Amino acid sequence: xxxxxxxxxxxxxxxxxxxxxxxxxxxxxxxxNVLTSAFNALSEISNFNLYKCKNLKSEMxxxxxxxxxxxxxxxxxxxxxxxxxxxDNTVSIMVNEEDHFREQCMLDGLNLKRAYDIISDIDNExxxxxxxxxxxxxxxxxxxxxxVGTGLRASxxxxxxxxxxxxxxxxxxxTVSKLGICVRGAYGEGSSASGYMFQxxxxxxxxxxxxxIVQLVESTALKICDLEIKAxxxxxxxxxxxxxxxxxxxxxxxxxCYKISTSEATELLSKVKLGADIDLINLKExxxxxxxxxxxxxxxxxxxxxKVLNENERDLFRAEYIGRVLKxxxx
Amino acid sequence: MLCDKCKKNNxxxxxxxxxxxxxxxxxxxxxxxxxxxxxxxxxxxxxxxxSFDLLNDFEELTCDNCxxxxxxxxxxxxxxxxxxxxxxxxxxxxxxxxxxxxxxxVGKKLNLEENLTEKEKEIKKLELQLxxxxxxxxxxxxxxxxxxxxxxxxxxxxx
Numbered sequence: 001x002x003x004x005x006x007x008x009x010x011x012x013x014x015x016x017x018x019x020x021x022x023x024x025x026x027x028x029x030x031x032x033n034v035l036t037s038a039f040n041a042l043s044e045i046s047n048f049n050l051y052k053c054k055n056l057k058s059e060m061x062x063x064x065x066x067x068x069x070x071x072x073x074x075x076x077x078x079x080x081x082x083x084x085x086x087x088d089n090t091v092s093i094m095v096n097e098e099d100h101f102r103e104q105c106m107l108d109g110l111n112l113k114r115a116y117d118i119i120s121d122i123d124n125e126x127x128x129x130x131x132x133x134x135x136x137x138x139x140x141x142x143x144x145x146x147x148v149g150t151g152l153r154a155s156x157x158x159x160x161x162x163x164x165x166x167x168x169x170x171x172x173x174x175t176v177s178k179l180g181i182c183v184r185g186a187y188g189e190g191s192s193a194s195g196y197m198f199q200x201x202x203x204x205x206x207x208x209x210x211x212x213i214v215q216l217v218e219s220t221a222l223k224i225c226d227l228e229i230k231a232x233x234x235x236x237x238x239x240x241x242x243x244x245x246x247x248x249x250x251x252x253x254x255x256x257c258y259k260i261s262t263s264e265a266t267e268l269l270s271k272v273k274l275g276a277d278i279d280l281i282n283l284k285e286x287x288x289x290x291x292x293x294x295x296x297x298x299x300x301x302x303x304x305x306x307k308v309l310n311e312n313e314r315d316l317f318r319a320e321y322i323g324r325v326l327k328x329x330x331x
Numbered sequence: 332m333l334c335d336k337c338k339k340n341n342x343x344x345x346x347x348x349x350x351x352x353x354x355x356x357x358x359x360x361x362x363x364x365x366x367x368x369x370x371x372x373x374x375x376x377x378x379x380x381x382s383f384d385l386l387n388d389f390e391e392l393t394c395d396n397c398x399x400x401x402x403x404x405x406x407x408x409x410x411x412x413x414x415x416x417x418x419x420x421x422x423x424x425x426x427x428x429x430x431x432x433x434x435x436x437v438g439k440k441l442n443l444e445e446n447l448t449e450k451e452k453e454i455k456k457l458e459l460q461l462x463x464x465x466x467x468x469x470x471x472x473x474x475x476x477x478x479x480x481x482x483x484x485x486x487x488x489x490x
Contacts, residue, residue, distance in 0.1 A: 018413055021397045025411035040462065098409070120439065128455065129462075132441055133413030139436025141413040145426055148416075150438040180432065207433015263343070 004277045005225050007157040007197070010068065011115040011214070012104035013123050014142045014151035016133040022143040023077060023096050031080035031096050037130060038095040042084040045125040048093070049085050053078035062299045068106060073097050091118065093126075098143050099151070101126070110221060112154050112214045120210070139206065149206030154214050156221040157186065161196040161274040162231030163224070165243075172227060180204055181220045194263070195270035195293060200224060232278050240280075247275030255326045259315035262297055265322060269293050282331040292325055334360035394418045454483050 016022060020034055039050050053061060053074060061078065064070045064085075069092045074081045081096040094102040103126070105119040126132075133141040139149040147153070163169055173183045186197040200221050202213045235243055250271040254260070260268075273289045275281040283289070295304065301314045301321070309317060334342045340360030392401045395418070399411025404419060416423060427434050457480050464473040 016413060019396070021399075021412045022410060024407060024409045025397055025399055025403075036466075040466075127441055129459070134441040135413075135416060135436075137435055138416060139438060140441070141410075141416050143409045145410070145423055146430055148427070149431070149436045152438070204431045206427060206431040206436060209438040267343075 004273075005159055005228050006110045006221060007159055008106055008108055009111040009115050010104060010106040010155050010157070011112060011119050012102055012153050013119055013140075014099040014147045014153075015101040015103065015123070015126075015130075015140055016099050016142060018131045018133045020100065023080075023098060023100065024143060026080075026096075028080060034100050035080065035082050035095050038093075038101065039082065039084070041126055041129040042093060044129065045122065047087060048091075049087065051083050051085070053081045053083065059299055059302065063303070066294075066297055066299060070094055071097060071102070074102075091122065093122070099147070110156065110218065112156065112218050116152075116154065116210060116214050142205075147205050150208075150210050150213065152205055152210050152213055153201050154217040155199045155201035156217060158198050158200055158221065158224060158228070159196055159270075159273065160198055160224070160228050161270060162228045162235055164196050166231045166234055168227070168231055172224065176200070176220055176224070177203070179220055180216065195266040196274075197270075232274075236278060244275070244280045247271050247280045251275070251281060251326070251330070254322050256323065257319045259312070260319045260322065261315055262318070265296050265318060266293060269296075269322075283329050284331055285329060288325055288329055292322055296322065332358050334358065334363050336360075336363040392418055450483060450486070454480055457483070 017034060017037070020026070021030060023031065023034075026034070035052070042048050042050060053070075056064075056078075061070065061075050064083070065072060065075060067089065069085055069089060070083050071094065074083065074094045074097045077096050081094065083095065084093040085091070090107060091103075091105045094104070103119050103123055105115040105122075107115045135141055140151040142148050142151055160169075163172055176183065180203050181200060182203045184199045184201070186194060186199060200217065202217050205213075208216075250268040254265065254268050254272065269289055269292055272281065272283075273286075273293070276283050276286040276289060294300070296318050298311075298314055301318050302308055304321065305314075305317050307313075332342045334340050335358050337360060340362065342358035343361055343364075393399070394411055394415045396414035397412035399415055401419060401422065404410060404415070404422070410416065410419070410423075424434060457476050461473055461476040461480065464470075464476060
């Protein structure tokens with residue numbers, strides 16, 4: 001059950017070069033020097049694919065953003081930014097984001113320790129050829145003091161419909177914030193919580209070791225997981241018929257509609273996902289629902305159709321695509 | 332259901348607040364929810380700038396390395412370069428006390444100097460110079476540096 005609640009784990013380290021102005025205070029030439037040094041170092045340590053953002057089409061950047069390989073800030077800086085991505089898409093090193101380097105590793109399920117080990121090894125290698133800004137007392141120096149010290153953010157993506165539907169979200173958020181954990185929407189700072197997806201991550205970066213931070217986020221994620229399981233049980237005990245009706249109606253609309261927007265489809269698919277998780281609907285391949293949630297954004301629909309569609313055409317294509325995938329998936 | 336605030340868009344964010352039995356329900360669209368900072372923890376994460384009440388006590392501090400001023404930091408919440416941490420030390424320390432559980436780094440150390448022998452440090456320095464020379468297409472210097480690196484590495488292996 002944990003696997004369906006904890007979707008993925010991500011660890012990122014923020015690093016900067018000594019004696020170079022941070023990205024928010026740089027000029028074009030200095031930023032390009034950082035990018036060149038970064039790509040030289042990265043090309044030596046692993047078989048990363050290196051991309052300068054200015055050479056990528058906006059659709060490609062948007063797709064990388066949706067896949068959490070890059071951030072919105074990297075796109076905002078696209079005239080000076082770049083990214084190195086591992087062939088299996090688990091590691092990406094952003095260059096000239098808020099910090100010169102944002103090194104991240106993302107793995108499925110609850111896997112923070114492994115993700116940290118992978119990114120820490122790459123960080124060690126990079127630190128041999130790059131002169132990172134580091135202070136004996138404050139640790140790794142970052143553009144924002146909220147990241148100074150370890151430069152670490154460990155986050156877990158969680159699917160929490162039970163906690164939302166039982167109105168426990170605010171209580172949960174205020175409880176975990178006392179532990180030094182914050183809860184945000186699926187795409188980080190300022191993003192909304194779509195489809196019951198939330199990111200759980202550490203608030204602080206200094207005064208605790210990387211291992212302690214990873215352990216804190218992991219243990220909190222497991223506690224939230226228990227709470228979600230209890231909330232789902234509560235929903236089943238008290239509102240099973242209404243909930244089942246809602247899940248099946250969602251499935252009905254998704255299977256039969258003629259056009260549908262991304263947000264409506266995400267909301268309905270999330271209900272079906274919950275229904276499948278708690279056996280209110282039996283699907284041959286429940287994984288197909290997760291795949292659909294990932295593949296129905298405007299960018300992904302354009303890619304699937306091999307065309308640049310307008311909004312109405314995308315809504316038609318999306319409905320047809322979802323209907324086709326769901327057809328015969330119900331037992 | 333329409334948004335309580337703008338009365339135009341569909342409400343997609345619903346919250347229920349129960350204070351001593353008084354239940355208040357709020358239904359907002361995505362835009363209004365963002366404005367109301369529902370699900371957003373920006374406020375919590377941003378550095379607290381209460382400390383800038385102290386501003387009056389300071390001259391306008393400016394970083395001698397990057398030219399960043401204290402006002403720049405106040406406006407953006409970001410520093411201009413690693414040297415700013417020295418220049419704005421007092422303000423930053425005051426800030427860190429509010430947002431971090433400790434004020435001393437206890438995590439991983441930068442494994443540059445302490446893990447390397449003198450000879451390894453020398454090799455690393457020469458390798459960086461070599462890279463620079465190749466970038467500048469100064470192949471004569473690059474050749475010389477390469478010889479020095481090979482000699483040092485051979486010496487290292489024979490030790």
